[in-house]
Amino acid sequence: GQNIDQPTEMTATEGAIVQINCTYQTSGFNGLFWYQQHAGEAPTFLSYNVLDGLEEKGRFSSFLSRSKGYSYLLLKELQMKDSASYLCAVSPPDSNYQLIWGAGTKLIIKP
Protein backbone atom coordinates (compact mmCIF):
# COMPACT_ATOMS: atom_id res chain seq x y z
CA GLY A 1 0.00 0.00 0.00
CA GLN A 2 0.94 3.64 -0.23
CA ASN A 3 0.52 6.01 2.66
CA ILE A 4 1.84 9.39 3.73
CA ASP A 5 1.49 10.72 7.28
CA GLN A 6 1.86 14.29 8.49
CA PRO A 7 0.60 16.01 11.65
CA THR A 8 -2.72 17.73 11.06
CA GLU A 9 -1.87 21.00 12.75
CA MET A 10 1.07 22.71 14.46
CA THR A 11 1.46 26.01 16.26
CA ALA A 12 4.67 28.03 16.57
CA THR A 13 5.77 31.50 17.60
CA GLU A 14 6.99 34.27 15.33
CA GLY A 15 10.79 34.26 15.13
CA ALA A 16 11.10 30.65 16.29
CA ILE A 17 11.97 27.43 14.43
CA VAL A 18 9.51 24.67 13.56
CA GLN A 19 9.98 21.19 12.08
CA ILE A 20 7.17 19.53 10.14
CA ASN A 21 7.57 15.78 9.76
CA CYS A 22 6.41 13.49 6.99
CA THR A 23 6.62 9.70 6.99
CA TYR A 24 5.74 7.57 4.04
CA GLN A 25 5.20 3.95 3.14
CA THR A 26 5.25 3.47 -0.62
CA SER A 27 6.16 0.66 -2.93
CA GLY A 28 9.20 2.28 -4.49
CA PHE A 29 10.23 5.88 -4.40
CA ASN A 30 11.75 8.49 -6.74
CA GLY A 31 11.74 11.60 -4.60
CA LEU A 32 9.81 13.70 -2.10
CA PHE A 33 8.22 17.12 -2.56
CA TRP A 34 7.18 19.85 -0.17
CA TYR A 35 4.58 22.42 -1.19
CA GLN A 36 3.20 25.44 0.64
CA GLN A 37 -0.48 26.35 0.39
CA HIS A 38 -1.95 29.52 1.85
CA ALA A 39 -5.64 29.37 2.69
CA GLY A 40 -7.79 29.58 -0.44
CA GLU A 41 -4.78 29.59 -2.75
CA ALA A 42 -2.90 27.14 -4.96
CA PRO A 43 -0.07 24.96 -3.63
CA THR A 44 3.35 26.34 -4.56
CA PHE A 45 6.52 24.30 -4.91
CA LEU A 46 9.05 24.55 -2.07
CA SER A 47 11.52 21.68 -2.44
CA TYR A 48 12.28 18.31 -3.99
CA ASN A 49 14.61 15.79 -2.33
CA VAL A 50 15.97 12.76 -4.13
CA LEU A 51 19.10 12.01 -2.13
CA ASP A 52 19.47 11.56 1.62
CA GLY A 53 20.45 14.61 3.58
CA LEU A 54 19.55 18.22 4.19
CA GLU A 55 18.94 20.80 1.47
CA GLU A 56 18.81 24.42 2.51
CA LYS A 57 17.00 27.23 0.72
CA GLY A 58 17.10 30.42 2.72
CA ARG A 59 14.88 30.11 5.80
CA PHE A 60 13.50 26.76 4.62
CA SER A 61 15.36 23.43 4.66
CA SER A 62 14.18 19.95 3.75
CA PHE A 63 15.64 16.66 4.96
CA LEU A 64 15.22 13.15 3.58
CA SER A 65 16.11 9.70 4.88
CA ARG A 66 15.17 7.11 2.29
CA SER A 67 16.02 4.16 4.52
CA LYS A 68 13.70 5.42 7.26
CA GLY A 69 10.91 6.63 4.96
CA TYR A 70 11.10 10.02 6.65
CA SER A 71 11.37 13.65 5.70
CA TYR A 72 11.02 16.96 7.47
CA LEU A 73 10.64 20.58 6.51
CA LEU A 74 12.46 23.01 8.78
CA LEU A 75 11.34 26.63 8.89
CA LYS A 76 13.59 29.14 10.65
CA GLU A 77 12.97 32.73 11.79
CA LEU A 78 9.26 32.22 11.42
CA GLN A 79 7.21 35.07 10.02
CA MET A 80 3.46 35.59 10.18
CA LYS A 81 3.26 35.00 6.42
CA ASP A 82 4.51 31.43 6.99
CA SER A 83 1.05 30.57 8.34
CA ALA A 84 -0.11 28.07 5.73
CA SER A 85 -0.58 24.39 5.07
CA TYR A 86 2.50 22.39 4.13
CA LEU A 87 1.94 19.40 1.84
CA CYS A 88 4.28 16.45 1.55
CA ALA A 89 4.12 14.41 -1.68
CA VAL A 90 5.99 11.37 -2.93
CA SER A 91 6.70 10.38 -6.51
CA PRO A 92 6.60 6.60 -6.92
CA PRO A 93 8.44 4.98 -9.83
CA ASP A 94 6.52 4.09 -12.99
CA SER A 95 3.72 6.46 -12.05
CA ASN A 96 3.45 8.59 -15.21
CA TYR A 97 4.60 11.54 -13.11
CA GLN A 98 1.71 11.26 -10.69
CA LEU A 99 2.32 12.19 -7.07
CA ILE A 100 0.93 10.70 -3.87
CA TRP A 101 -0.09 13.47 -1.49
CA GLY A 102 -0.26 13.72 2.28
CA ALA A 103 -3.23 15.49 3.83
CA GLY A 104 -1.08 18.50 4.76
CA THR A 105 -0.01 20.16 8.00
CA LYS A 106 -1.68 23.43 8.93
CA LEU A 107 0.93 25.69 10.55
CA ILE A 108 -0.34 28.52 12.74
CA ILE A 109 2.12 31.26 13.66
CA LYS A 110 1.39 33.30 16.77
CA PRO A 111 2.96 36.69 17.58
Added chain:
Amino acid sequence: DVKVTQSSRYLVKRTGEKVFLECVQDMDHENMFWYRQDPGLGLRLIYFSYDVKMKEKGDIPEGYSVSREKKERFSLILESASTNQTSMYLCASSFGGEETQYFGPGTRLLVL
Protein backbone atom coordinates in the same frame (compact mmCIF):
# COMPACT_ATOMS: atom_id res chain seq x y z
CA ASP B 1 7.18 31.96 -14.77
CA VAL B 2 4.75 29.09 -15.23
CA LYS B 3 1.18 30.26 -15.35
CA VAL B 4 -1.78 27.97 -14.84
CA THR B 5 -5.19 29.60 -14.94
CA GLN B 6 -8.63 28.25 -14.14
CA SER B 7 -11.85 29.59 -15.58
CA SER B 8 -13.57 30.46 -12.29
CA ARG B 9 -12.52 31.01 -8.68
CA TYR B 10 -16.01 30.38 -7.30
CA LEU B 11 -18.94 28.54 -8.83
CA VAL B 12 -22.42 27.72 -7.53
CA LYS B 13 -24.44 25.08 -9.36
CA ARG B 14 -27.59 23.08 -8.75
CA THR B 15 -27.85 19.32 -8.44
CA GLY B 16 -28.13 17.69 -11.85
CA GLU B 17 -26.51 20.53 -13.79
CA LYS B 18 -23.63 19.88 -16.18
CA VAL B 19 -20.53 21.73 -15.01
CA PHE B 20 -17.42 22.63 -17.02
CA LEU B 21 -14.18 23.59 -15.33
CA GLU B 22 -11.42 24.81 -17.60
CA CYS B 23 -7.69 24.93 -17.06
CA VAL B 24 -5.11 26.59 -19.30
CA GLN B 25 -1.31 26.53 -18.96
CA ASP B 26 1.12 28.64 -20.93
CA MET B 27 4.34 26.63 -20.59
CA ASP B 28 3.84 23.93 -23.22
CA HIS B 29 3.60 21.26 -20.51
CA GLU B 30 2.76 17.75 -21.63
CA ASN B 31 1.17 16.58 -18.39
CA MET B 32 -1.98 18.06 -16.89
CA PHE B 33 -3.88 16.97 -13.79
CA TRP B 34 -7.22 17.54 -12.10
CA TYR B 35 -7.47 17.14 -8.33
CA ARG B 36 -10.09 17.78 -5.74
CA GLN B 37 -9.12 18.92 -2.27
CA ASP B 38 -11.29 18.33 0.78
CA PRO B 39 -10.45 19.08 4.43
CA GLY B 40 -8.44 16.30 6.05
CA LEU B 41 -8.15 14.29 2.84
CA GLY B 42 -5.40 16.00 0.92
CA LEU B 43 -5.24 16.16 -2.83
CA ARG B 44 -7.02 13.35 -4.66
CA LEU B 45 -6.36 12.80 -8.34
CA ILE B 46 -9.44 12.69 -10.55
CA TYR B 47 -7.90 12.42 -14.03
CA PHE B 48 -4.65 13.25 -15.71
CA SER B 49 -3.48 13.64 -19.28
CA TYR B 50 0.02 13.16 -20.66
CA ASP B 51 -0.70 14.34 -24.20
CA VAL B 52 -3.40 15.81 -26.39
CA LYS B 53 -6.46 13.55 -26.53
CA MET B 54 -4.86 11.18 -24.00
CA LYS B 55 -6.35 10.71 -20.56
CA GLU B 56 -6.05 8.31 -17.65
CA LYS B 57 -8.24 7.81 -14.62
CA GLY B 58 -6.91 8.81 -11.27
CA ASP B 59 -8.08 7.64 -7.87
CA ILE B 60 -11.62 9.07 -7.95
CA PRO B 61 -12.88 9.39 -11.57
CA GLU B 62 -16.50 8.43 -10.90
CA GLY B 63 -18.91 11.21 -11.83
CA TYR B 64 -16.29 13.10 -13.83
CA SER B 65 -14.97 13.18 -17.37
CA VAL B 66 -12.22 15.19 -19.04
CA SER B 67 -11.29 16.60 -22.41
CA ARG B 68 -7.91 17.60 -23.82
CA GLU B 69 -8.30 18.80 -27.40
CA LYS B 70 -5.37 21.23 -27.26
CA LYS B 71 -2.09 20.88 -25.41
CA GLU B 72 -2.59 23.97 -23.28
CA ARG B 73 -6.16 23.26 -22.21
CA PHE B 74 -7.58 20.54 -19.95
CA SER B 75 -11.27 20.54 -19.09
CA LEU B 76 -13.04 18.75 -16.25
CA ILE B 77 -16.71 17.94 -16.76
CA LEU B 78 -19.25 17.01 -14.13
CA GLU B 79 -21.97 15.36 -16.19
CA SER B 80 -24.64 15.70 -13.51
CA ALA B 81 -23.46 17.59 -10.46
CA SER B 82 -24.23 16.18 -7.04
CA THR B 83 -23.87 17.70 -3.58
CA ASN B 84 -20.97 15.38 -2.74
CA GLN B 85 -19.00 17.06 -5.53
CA THR B 86 -18.88 20.28 -3.56
CA SER B 87 -15.15 20.81 -3.19
CA MET B 88 -12.06 22.78 -4.19
CA TYR B 89 -10.88 21.72 -7.65
CA LEU B 90 -7.23 22.25 -8.52
CA CYS B 91 -5.59 21.93 -11.90
CA ALA B 92 -1.86 21.31 -12.25
CA SER B 93 0.64 20.82 -15.06
CA SER B 94 4.19 19.55 -15.48
CA PHE B 95 6.78 18.95 -18.17
CA GLY B 96 6.75 15.51 -19.75
CA GLY B 97 9.99 14.36 -18.17
CA GLU B 98 9.60 16.03 -14.80
CA GLU B 99 7.53 15.51 -11.69
CA THR B 100 7.29 19.05 -10.32
CA GLN B 101 3.69 20.17 -10.71
CA TYR B 102 2.51 23.76 -11.01
CA PHE B 103 -0.96 24.59 -9.81
CA GLY B 104 -3.73 26.92 -10.84
CA PRO B 105 -5.54 29.07 -8.25
CA GLY B 106 -8.36 26.56 -7.80
CA THR B 107 -12.11 26.63 -8.30
CA ARG B 108 -14.30 26.40 -5.24
CA LEU B 109 -17.48 24.64 -6.40
CA LEU B 110 -20.67 24.57 -4.37
CA VAL B 111 -23.43 22.23 -5.54
CA LEU B 112 -26.84 22.98 -4.01
